[in-house]
Amino acid sequence: MNSMLSRRHILALCCASLAALAAPVRAQSAPLRLAFIPQENPEKLLGDIEAITGWLSREIGVPVEGFVTIDHAAAVEALRNGDADISFMGALPFVLAEAQIGAVPLLSEVYRDAPTYTGRVFVRRDSGITTLADLRGRDIAFADPISESGYLYPLAEFERAGLIAGPAESEAFFGRVFFAGGYQQAMQAMAEGLVDAAGASQYADLLLAPGQQSQVTWIAESEPIPSHLVIARPGLDAEMQENFVNAMLRLNELEHRAMLRHLYGPDGYVPADATTFDGVRALARRYGLLQ
Amino acid sequence: MRIKLLAFVFGFGLGTGLLAGPAMATPARDTPWLPEAAAYRLTLFLGNLTPVPWDELGRAWEEPYRGSEYTQGALDWLAGQSSLPTEPLTAAIAREDRAAVFGAATRLVSARIDEELDAALAAESPAAAQQAVRTARELYRAIEDHLAAADPEAARALGRAWLELSSATGSTGVLGAGATEPDLNAMATARVVVSDYLAANYRVADFAPRTALTAVPETIALSGRTVTLPATLPPGSDIFDQDPLPLLVLGFEEQGIDETDLPLIAYGDMLFDSPEIFGGPAREIGIACSTCHNRSDINQRFFIPGASHQPGAVDVDGAFFNPMFNDRRADPIDIPSLRGLRFTGPYGRDGRFASIRDFTRNVIVNEFAGAEPTPFMLDALVAYMTEFDFLPNAMLTGDGRLTEAAPEAAQRGAAIFNQPFDGLNGKSCASCHVPDGNFLDRQAHDIGSVTPAYEGSRGGALDTPTLLGTVYTAPYFHDGSMPTLAAVVNWFDTTKSLGLSESERADLTAYLEIVGAADEPYEDFDTENTPFRLAFAELTTFASTLDTLLPRRDAQHILLLTDTVAADLAADAGTMANLVARPEIYSLAERLAAVGAAVRADDWDAAEASWVAFQSEAQAIEERAF
Numbered sequence: 001m002n003s004m005l006s007r008r009h010i011l012a013l014c015c016a017s018l019a020a021l022a023a024p025v026r027a028q029s030a031p032l033r034l035a036f037i038p039q040e041n042p043e044k045l046l047g048d049i050e051a052i053t054g055w056l057s058r059e060i061g062v063p064v065e066g067f068v069t070i071d072h073a074a075a076v077e078a079l080r081n082g083d084a085d086i087s088f089m090g091a092l093p094f095v096l097a098e099a100q101i102g103a104v105p106l107l108s109e110v111y112r113d114a115p116t117y118t119g120r121v122f123v124r125r126d127s128g129i130t131t132l133a134d135l136r137g138r139d140i141a142f143a144d145p146i147s148e149s150g151y152l153y154p155l156a157e158f159e160r161a162g163l164i165a166g167p168a169e170s171e172a173f174f175g176r177v178f179f180a181g182g183y184q185q186a187m188q189a190m191a192e193g194l195v196d197a198a199g200a201s202q203y204a205d206l207l208l209a210p211g212q213q214s215q216v217t218w219i220a221e222s223e224p225i226p227s228h229l230v231i232a233r234p235g236l237d238a239e240m241q242e243n244f245v246n247a248m249l250r251l252n253e254l255e256h257r258a259m260l261r262h263l264y265g266p267d268g269y270v271p272a273d274a275t276t277f278d279g280v281r282a283l284a285r286r287y288g289l290l291q
Numbered sequence: 292m293r294i295k296l297l298a299f300v301f302g303f304g305l306g307t308g309l310l311a312g313p314a315m316a317t318p319a320r321d322t323p324w325l326p327e328a329a330a331y332r333l334t335l336f337l338g339n340l341t342p343v344p345w346d347e348l349g350r351a352w353e354e355p356y357r358g359s360e361y362t363q364g365a366l367d368w369l370a371g372q373s374s375l376p377t378e379p380l381t382a383a384i385a386r387e388d389r390a391a392v393f394g395a396a397t398r399l400v401s402a403r404i405d406e407e408l409d410a411a412l413a414a415e416s417p418a419a420a421q422q423a424v425r426t427a428r429e430l431y432r433a434i435e436d437h438l439a440a441a442d443p444e445a446a447r448a449l450g451r452a453w454l455e456l457s458s459a460t461g462s463t464g465v466l467g468a469g470a471t472e473p474d475l476n477a478m479a480t481a482r483v484v485v486s487d488y489l490a491a492n493y494r495v496a497d498f499a500p501r502t503a504l505t506a507v508p509e510t511i512a513l514s515g516r517t518v519t520l521p522a523t524l525p526p527g528s529d530i531f532d533q534d535p536l537p538l539l540v541l542g543f544e545e546q547g548i549d550e551t552d553l554p555l556i557a558y559g560d561m562l563f564d565s566p567e568i569f570g571g572p573a574r575e576i577g578i579a580c581s582t583c584h585n586r587s588d589i590n591q592r593f594f595i596p597g598a599s600h601q602p603g604a605v606d607v608d609g610a611f612f613n614p615m616f617n618d619r620r621a622d623p624i625d626i627p628s629l630r631g632l633r634f635t636g637p638y639g640r641d642g643r644f645a646s647i648r649d650f651t652r653n654v655i656v657n658e659f660a661g662a663e664p665t666p667f668m669l670d671a672l673v674a675y676m677t678e679f680d681f682l683p684n685a686m687l688t689g690d691g692r693l694t695e696a697a698p699e700a701a702q703r704g705a706a707i708f709n710q711p712f713d714g715l716n717g718k719s720c721a722s723c724h725v726p727d728g729n730f731l732d733r734q735a736h737d738i739g740s741v742t743p744a745y746e747g748s749r750g751g752a753l754d755t756p757t758l759l760g761t762v763y764t765a766p767y768f769h770d771g772s773m774p775t776l777a778a779v780v781n782w783f784d785t786t787k788s789l790g791l792s793e794s795e796r797a798d799l800t801a802y803l804e805i806v807g808a809a810d811e812p813y814e815d816f817d818t819e820n821t822p823f824r825l826a827f828a829e830l831t832t833f834a835s836t837l838d839t840l841l842p843r844r845d846a847q848h849i850l851l852l853t854d855t856v857a858a859d860l861a862a863d864a865g866t867m868a869n870l871v872a873r874p875e876i877y878s879l880a881e882r883l884a885a886v887g888a889a890v891r892a893d894d895w896d897a898a899e900a901s902w903v904a905f906q907s908e909a910q911a912i913e914e915r916a917f
Contacts, residue, residue: 097466145462146465181424194454213864214862289464
């Protein structure tokens, strides 16, 4: 669910990235190149990239460069052709990148003590809706058709409840299925009564105003979804990979925690475990996204 | 006094913030505004002030709003993003023509929405279409709350149209998988719903004259129907507590006395944190005494455009809070600390109130448009606020002498502080900042820091402020014009011709930094003492006054309490680290609300029962959730 950028933005970002590259670093070995995927205001991302690459350069002792890609596909393409060594990525695009180019999982983001989160189906507390079956013929807003917690996993709960046989049947089960464009938009549409339910991240109710938060509840929760991760291109030098991972893990230490806000705001990182993505691989196959 | 928790926001791969919500004592973090949408909201807000701050209104379009994530102001942003002309707007601002500014700005924002919808329909990829729809939707936010308040049916139709639009843009899929094509027919149909409404209500050539500048649809405005709009703060406002949070030092607490055994003080504590005692926009937005005076001290980040000239300052007799009390002078002051309040009278920057009780009533009734407080409320507030103590400082004795712990430079500075100067009419710094009198003299003096309001004005005398705790209360002077204590020393040295050398100025500054220091200036949060836990303890303490109020059948003050605390409890639940326990907090808030509902219904048995249930649930939560 990345925010897409105009060509003008991308040009501006590229120029600024080049400027950032001029930052002095101690060592002069081959640079480590990080691909970032814009998820909010691109201007803010530029400042974040400058801060985190500067810090990583000092920690690892090699020049670290950051640049913004237009989306996940561009990031994976950069990994494939060697323009990027490392990229930040969601779990679903990772399993596709793994299949396509052999991308390697390095680190998983931690939120609230876990490298996983869930998707939930939210309703208004006063709606009288208590089960997924109650949503037959009613309207639901999901975040985005390729969102794990904002579509795929919550929808899978309807399958598990025996209400639909697969995603193709969702239109027949619900009144209307909307893709609102993001967690917040889906939750807001539900909270305002534009739709009866919202499928979104387990934390998405925190995106509502405090007064609205107490007015909503959830009626189903998905299996754990691996959180976003940091991946490497296949063939990245093992020592470089290890140095990068060790530096990133130092972000968990109190004195470096402030840097986390420049990295999509996780509470920390843990080494990624490739086996934890089996569920995502299976789901991607079921939804026809992965062969 | 409880704290205002910063609603914690995070997202997985989705950089977002909280939508500006209904008025709550726990403010919601504002989602970033697009530059032109922010400028429009600022235009409405500033345009409704009397007199209109035209310079500031002009800057609202020229510069990024305070805290904006964009580096460009709206006009520059539009020059790069839009082909729409901005000259009608800038010309109207230059003419200081309020109605023309409203018309031009409203037409510009609505035309921008249409411009982005045009782009969405012409987009060559789902990604570009989605971005254009997203931008259009964010621009719509500039008018959305007023539209919803004035025309709920239309707001619903438009809300569904936005859902249709975002759904119909298709998907780029992920890494080539799962892509779907846009449904152009569905997009066009939904777009018509939005654009037709905008054309009829926001792109009209001549808006009818409006008393207040609002984004109420023109057709509704013409109908003459009364519309109640939610009070909102414009982009750039900040009413969150400062971080780090000042440490609160209460006399009774330091002596080991439990606040729940002091019902008058506990009730005053609640009132200090209650927007319910105010009226007008302050109450609706959720501003309380503690919003500006965090934990009895100050709030360095407090900022409201048009009312604050810099963070930590506010004009309490301006046009926004209480038009009745509007003195039509832009004279915001730096928010003063209330530490040691019982020693710092008279009150007000110029010492205009001898009594803290009179001062407090003036704050409630005149500055913030509240109803006349009852004697009990004033007694409670005064009882609470006179417990505010200065911060302990191991480098200073009770009578204002430095201890041996103070560094040498400060010892040298103390001598300068006590030295008479010709430039001070033979007095010393210590003549007014009396060391054994908590570094103040309870008198007003004109030191030349106030620009005369008119020729011959003698209105420049200000109450001597204490120097205690000042290390943490920058900036200084009534208007916050001095950024550091060193700047204050330099100002006196220059304007009073003290003739201090550089090292003497440094020594005097070192002395001030020791006098103004504290052993522990800030609240120390950790995994045990979390912001929510502190808030929970405070709210349940407030509720404890029901033990006194229920037997007295004091309906008025019970309702003030339940209305304040029940809403705050529920709102604060969103800030809990232990999210699983949130439903319990909601349930607890409902118990307290039920006390209020029973009292309103004159059913005292039910009120007592709900209060008992509240207490037992609160205790269970205290044991379990933390």
